[in-house]
Amino acid sequence: MLEVDKMLEKCGDFSRLQVFMLLLFSVINLLSAMHYYSQTIISFVPKYWCADGLDLETEAPDVSSCQPLNTNATGHETCHSYNYETYMGYQSFTSEMNWICGEAWKLTLGQSMFFVGSVVGTLVLGYLADIVGRLPILILANLIAMTGNLLTMFGTSLPLFCIFRLIAGFATDSNFLMMYILVMEYMRPSLRTIGLSVCIGVFYCLGSMGAPWVAVLMGSWRGFLLVTSLPFALVPLFYFIVPESVQWLISKQKYDKAMACLKRVAKINGRQLDDSVYAQFIADCKLSQQNTKTTPNLLDLFKTTRLRRNTFILFFKSMVITLCYDAVSRNVQGLGISPFIMFSLSATTILPACLILIALQDRIGRKAMASSSLLLSGVFISVTGIVLYTASNHNTTIVVTLSVIGRFGVTVAYNSAAQYATELIPTCVRGQGVAAVHVMGYAFTFFSAYILYTRTVFSPLPEIILGVLSLLGACLCLLLPETLHRTLPTSLEEGEKFGINEHWYTFSCMEKRSQSVMKLAPARDKSLSASTDSSFYF
Template sequence: MTKVKNPKLQNPIEKQFNIISRYHYYFYFLIFSSKIPIFWHVLSLIFLSPPMDYYCNETDVATVNLTKNVCPCVEPFWDRSVFTETMQTKYGIYCDRTWLISFAQSMMYVGLLIGALVFGFLSDRYGRLSMFTMSCLVLGVSGSLVSAMPSAAAHILIRSIEGIGTGGAIITSYVLCIEYSGVRYREIVTALFHIPLNIGHLTLPGISYLLRHCDEFQLAISIPVFFYVGMRWMVMESPKWLMDNENIDETVVAMEKFASFTRIPKENIRQQIEEYHAIHSTKSQREIKIWHLFYHKTLISNFIYMSVIYFLCGMGYYGVSQYIGQMSGNIHVNVALSGALLVPGTIASIYLIQLLNRRTFLMSTIFLSGVFMIVTICIPLRYNWIRVFIACICNCFFFVSFIIVFLLGVELFPTSIRNSVLGILSVMSRVGQIVAPLINALPENISGVVFGVLALVGTFFCYLLPETKDIELPSSLDDTKVLSRRKSHLVEDLELNQNIATSSSQQ
């Protein structure tokens, strides 16, 4: 007689991770702290190539600046009162070579795109933790080499490799955090994951203020990354990845270490994992490919809407961050203020994301980011500090939008294709980052209009998305149909209740 198995047997790993343990605090501290030096590299070009004035010869400095920043200019004399050495002064970038600045940042974002794709794929094959440490090694080595590059071309090439390491570190660390989080804490961990990014944004101007030479600055933000290469021996691989890839013995070892660290019973861990794995084999899910996305109207619609929103969030946040760095005034104060305003916005999102509907929250943040950007360019230039402050608020709303779309990307798509879809959406965000420097190369008010108008357009795509709050994560393609029907069902229920109320009043 065949024994009937319980198909609703709870995942033993999820069961343990639904409680925040001492190991979680230790693990999250290491992962979260790694985001600070990693994120420094994303915004570093703000201080590697800040706005620099020059004169055509040294005698012009004493004049009324009539010849400042004019072209052509054979022998420029740079104003080094704020920065002693930058990308412009080191490689002679001025006049018809200024396009190299925006091109360098775009190539950095191309590296981010490649890194997210390559390390995302490799982490599915070889493990989250090993690829995280590998990406940190690539980032640390390439970031250190940037300071030794003899030409602008070599600088841009190594910066692209630096971007590959940065993109890989970002995506692998996020996956690690989510896979170590139970369902109860997924929202909170997603929001808290962005706090170190705020700290990185806030502290980067301080490093630049202390180190005004671009090579010293680049080394200072690159050397700390080497510490996190050692995390391979400091934390454990994701047990969820181990189990899904048939590494049952390694899964048991990891969970037994976790149990020893948290002082919980570990006698039945192997039995529970083997029983659960035998019943819930993921072989059929792994055989489903990404192109199955195009077989379902609901999935492809949601994918298109999310692609546009990811693009706008990437373009908006990184673009406005650079926009603030280029505004008149003290660059260190401007960027630090922008980073400081992100902290309360991120903390507020921890609570708001649990209170508000996903779609409503996302629509509000993207709409307000567009409104504040339009307001910024309408303020006269003589009130520059007000313009900077309003632009920083705009940047805060763009950043909070990022937090929501991270969670929406997890909740909209079924388990079988979730990682693949998130990888493609991450690419769309990187494309937005690549476009951002090109927009900032336009005159200040025009680039502000572009950022603001595109954000307002993005509000429409947010409205087209289904609501996912308080709904279990879809585990199959058919489960996603519930999301598309939810809005129509709510409308039908509302109309039915109104009809019943009308009939009762008439009676």
């Protein structure tokens, strides 16, 4: 069978269309960053104190207080009104609704609904992506994100706030992931890492760093949601530029639409191909799929030995990375630094992390990058946690610096894992599979609070647990097959056989070196060299 990558090479796998798609992917990165951080930004809690019985000229206390200032610390008087010290005049949802002190549980409930929505939505939209296609779900997810945020502007009661945050969370991850999959599938394999990483590193970083300052500029949470939501209305226009996944169309045996997409790609890229080339490609696809199941689903990933093993490893890796990221975030709470500044500082790690991927991932391979980044992130977090404990009484600069270092290590691991999972899961269930991997990470953040609670037993214990989990994840990644310079699996059968002859110690960089050595071998060993090279897919 003529591989899809080979056919795309004829139609153009890094020309006008791919440039357009990278530009649109950059837009998606900006929008998804703003949407993801909207949950936290609208919920900022500024310094507050009870306003009962106070004159307008009364100075603000040093710390937030729920009790009237004229009572002692053990008093139980109820406060009826509060004053706030807003940062640069920004009024959050929390300060407007007075959801603090005894009412703080309402804000927590609303935030949890966003999380519930993200878990359910990622699974549902991922499933639908394998039924109706990547492009329709990309558009639908972004419209849901816009709708949820705009409705939140009117959700000033607890039931409405919870419902609207559930809707907004429903789109989280899918509004980014579908475009990620499409760009990856249409990009030349050798340029996937650099293309995707540059877009994420630059534009997701800019969106993350800029989100809190957009809120400050607008002055209120409603203005922030309005300004960051309206651009989502542009995403339906992607339909006229972005083609549907050819690999998905072929996996669903929609050969006419697959041929139409390929012709469209060739036309945009200025390539001229004979109809016989397309006809031969479709004929080869039909021949290879005569005995292929046409309606696979997520559960099929668990029916065969190697696919089941790989899927469980991807699940565990996602769980470890998400747990580590959440632990880093929780360890820097109460720093005494503005949340706006902290957001921007932590977001600066996104670009360097992506540059590390660009520099190393296509050199050492996906497996080596995933394993080493997990190992290094575990070391970063362990050292950070220990130093955070020993330096708890020192200045804020030390704590913030260590926090940023920890975030950097986790970001490298997360970005590496995202591409690895997308390449490793077969096309026919890629939407469901990648969504399930992400959801496992989201779902297991539930346990992060309990892991951190073990600090009451032994201070460094949370970091020890996370370090052991990271080390175990790094070891398990060695059991995954390499995807660098390989034709990605399309069907479940191809996914089961993918990398079947590899060993845990087989790395792409080692293969490259072996080939270089064999090229220098004497002519009498030429047949052995040729037979060995054929197994490396280079």
